[in-house]
Structure formats: structure tokens, C-alpha cells
Amino acid sequence: MRNNLKLLGELQEIDLKIDLLHGEKDTLLGEIAALENSVVEARNVIAEKSAEAVSLEEAKKALEESLAVESENIVRSEARLKEIKTQKEYQAVSKEISSAKKLTVELEEQILQKVGQFEELQKVMAEKQENLNALEVNIAAQQGELQTKVDKLEAEIAAGVVAKDAAVKGLPASIMKRYYKLRDQRRGLAVVEAKDGSCLGCNMNLPPQLYNSLFRGDDVITCPHCQRMLILRQETEN
Incomplete structure (x- = not known):
């Protein structure tokens, strides 16, 4: 994942x-x-x-x-x-x-x-x-x-x-389906970075438990406010 x-x-x-x-x-x-x-x-x-x-x-x-x-x-x-x-x-x-x-x-x-x-x-x-x-x-x-x-x-x-x-x-069809749907709904921005406990797509604070789960990287997590897919930049860069 x-x-x-x-x-x-x-x-x-x-x-x-x-x-x-x-x-x-x-x-x-x-x-x-x-x-x-x-x-x-x-x-x-x-x-x-x-x-x-x-x-x-x-x-x-x-x-x-x-x-x-x-x-x-x-x-x-x-x-x-x-x-x-x-x-x-x-x-x-x-x-x-x-x-x-x-x-x-x-x-x-x-x-x-x-x-x-x-x-x-x-x-x-x-x-x-x-x-x-x-x-x-x-x-x-x-x-x-x-x-x-x-x-x-x-x-x-x-x-x-x-x-x-x-x-x-390299991506499953189910994830791509969600990705393209969000691209259509969110003006092309389906995936955003989560940083310092906030979603950088809508600038809203994320629930601490949800934010912490991003560090595990074992599932595709979406922002509860804007529904965009969340990633941690340090995870994608390592």
C-alpha cells in the first residue's frame, strides 16, 4: 500500500x-x-x-x-x-x-x-x-x-x-476509479498532502487518530472535510 x-x-x-x-x-x-x-x-x-x-x-x-x-x-x-x-x-x-x-x-x-x-x-x-x-x-x-x-x-x-x-x-482499478472521480469533483486535485495535522487541500484540521494512521501507510485515507486522498510527503519521498 x-x-x-x-x-x-x-x-x-x-x-x-x-x-x-x-x-x-x-x-x-x-x-x-x-x-x-x-x-x-x-x-x-x-x-x-x-x-x-x-x-x-x-x-x-x-x-x-x-x-x-x-x-x-x-x-x-x-x-x-x-x-x-x-x-x-x-x-x-x-x-x-x-x-x-x-x-x-x-x-x-x-x-x-x-x-x-x-x-x-x-x-x-x-x-x-x-x-x-x-x-x-x-x-x-x-x-x-x-x-x-x-x-x-x-x-x-x-x-x-x-x-x-x-x-x-501500478495502481489498482478501484483506487484509480476513486482518483478520477475526485479529479472531476475537486477541479483536478484528488490527492493532497497532509502536514502538521492538517489537510493541505482544504486547510482543515484532521482528527488526530486519522492523521496518525497516515504514518502507517497501510490504507488510502481521505480527508473527512474535502474527501481528497491524503498522503504524507515524507512517505512518498523515502
């Missing part, structure tokens, strides 16, 4: 180390994901600007088509003036021409406005693309460094798993 208690202490240390390594790995993976997300966001901004550019081009094209129609109408109306016989009809057509010319001026101004907006948008897109290129280079370097750390942690986790498997093989 003393050997079982020693193995339990070793197993708990291994599991806590593996838990810590997993936590560090998750943190690094979160950083990598955040870096990837920053690139995605930058690309999405460029995509939005590109969509705006397409919309401006379509709006400009529609204005140019309207301008072409009005210009053709003016030409036809001016040709009609030469054939008009009455003053009333002449005035009506002249008014149509005047309105059409006014509209063409407005359309031309709108087209110029769209051209200006498009050019400005292109400048913004070029700047953002340049920033994105620099960001991708910078992030690629950071991701490489982070991935190296992740790979190192994964190697340490794998080594921990090998050590854990060796410890588990």
Missing part, C-alpha cells in the same frame, strides 16, 4: 503538470487564433471596400447610361426644332431641351463625384492592402514562434502521458 500511496502522489503531480501544460498550450493557441483573426478582419475590411468600389462603378455606369440617353434626346429634340411650324410647339420642345441639358449637367456632376469617390476608395484600398501585407509577414513570424512553443508543450504533454501510464499501471 505504501507503494500505491507513492504512485498516487506521483500520478497527481504528473496530472497537475499535464493540466498546466494544456493550459499553456490553450493560451498559445488562443494567441495564434487571435493573430489569424486580425488578418481575417483586415481582409474583410478590404473586401468591404472592394464591394463599395463595385457599387460605385455600377452607379457610375448607370449615370453614364442616363447621360447618353439624355444626350440622344437633346440631339433628336434639336433636330425637331427645324421641322416645327408653330410657336407653341417650338417653345415646348425648347423647354424640353433646356430641361434635358440641365439634367445632363447634373448627371455629369454626379459622374465626376463618383469618379472622385472611386479614386479615393482605391487609395484607401491600396493603403489597407499594404498594411495587410505587412501584417501577414509580421503575424507569420509570430505564429511560427508560437507554434514552436506549442510543439514543445505537446512533446512535454506526450512525455507526461507516458509517465502517467506507467504510474497508472
Whole structure:
């Protein structure tokens, strides 16, 4: 049983180390994901600007088509003036021409406005693309460094798993069942040290008789307060 208690202490240390390594790995993976997300966001901004550019081009094209129609109408109306016989009809057509010319001026101004907006948008897109290129280079370097750390942690986790498997093989199934149940219930801490008459898991005083029985090491004893398995460090170290 003393050997079982020693193995339990070793197993708990291994599991806590593996838990810590997993936590560090998750943190690094979160950083990598955040870096990837920053690139995605930058690309999405460029995509939005590109969509705006397409919309401006379509709006400009529609204005140019309207301008072409009005210009053709003016030409036809001016040709009609030469054939008009009455003053009333002449005035009506002249008014149509005047309105059409006014509209063409407005359309031309709108087209110029769209051209200006498009050019400005292109400048913004070029700047953002340049920033994105620099960001991708910078992030690629950071991701490489982070991935190296992740790979190192994964190697340490794998080594921990090998050590854990060796410890588990030496422990009875009944003890392992209790151990894993306590791990789930007590946030990963199933085995704790008893020292100076207290449980270091919950910091509660242990009954003297129970504490003294730990020195014999002939059974797995649990804390009556937190139910964790108790070990004496000097027992596991000798």
C-alpha cells in the first residue's frame, strides 16, 4: 500500500503538470487564433471596400447610361426644332431641351463625384492592402514562434502521458476509479498532502487518530472535510 500511496502522489503531480501544460498550450493557441483573426478582419475590411468600389462603378455606369440617353434626346429634340411650324410647339420642345441639358449637367456632376469617390476608395484600398501585407509577414513570424512553443508543450504533454501510464499501471482499478472521480469533483486535485495535522487541500484540521494512521501507510485515507486522498510527503519521498 505504501507503494500505491507513492504512485498516487506521483500520478497527481504528473496530472497537475499535464493540466498546466494544456493550459499553456490553450493560451498559445488562443494567441495564434487571435493573430489569424486580425488578418481575417483586415481582409474583410478590404473586401468591404472592394464591394463599395463595385457599387460605385455600377452607379457610375448607370449615370453614364442616363447621360447618353439624355444626350440622344437633346440631339433628336434639336433636330425637331427645324421641322416645327408653330410657336407653341417650338417653345415646348425648347423647354424640353433646356430641361434635358440641365439634367445632363447634373448627371455629369454626379459622374465626376463618383469618379472622385472611386479614386479615393482605391487609395484607401491600396493603403489597407499594404498594411495587410505587412501584417501577414509580421503575424507569420509570430505564429511560427508560437507554434514552436506549442510543439514543445505537446512533446512535454506526450512525455507526461507516458509517465502517467506507467504510474497508472501500478495502481489498482478501484483506487484509480476513486482518483478520477475526485479529479472531476475537486477541479483536478484528488490527492493532497497532509502536514502538521492538517489537510493541505482544504486547510482543515484532521482528527488526530486519522492523521496518525497516515504514518502507517497501510490504507488510502481521505480527508473527512474535502474527501481528497491524503498522503504524507515524507512517505512518498523515502
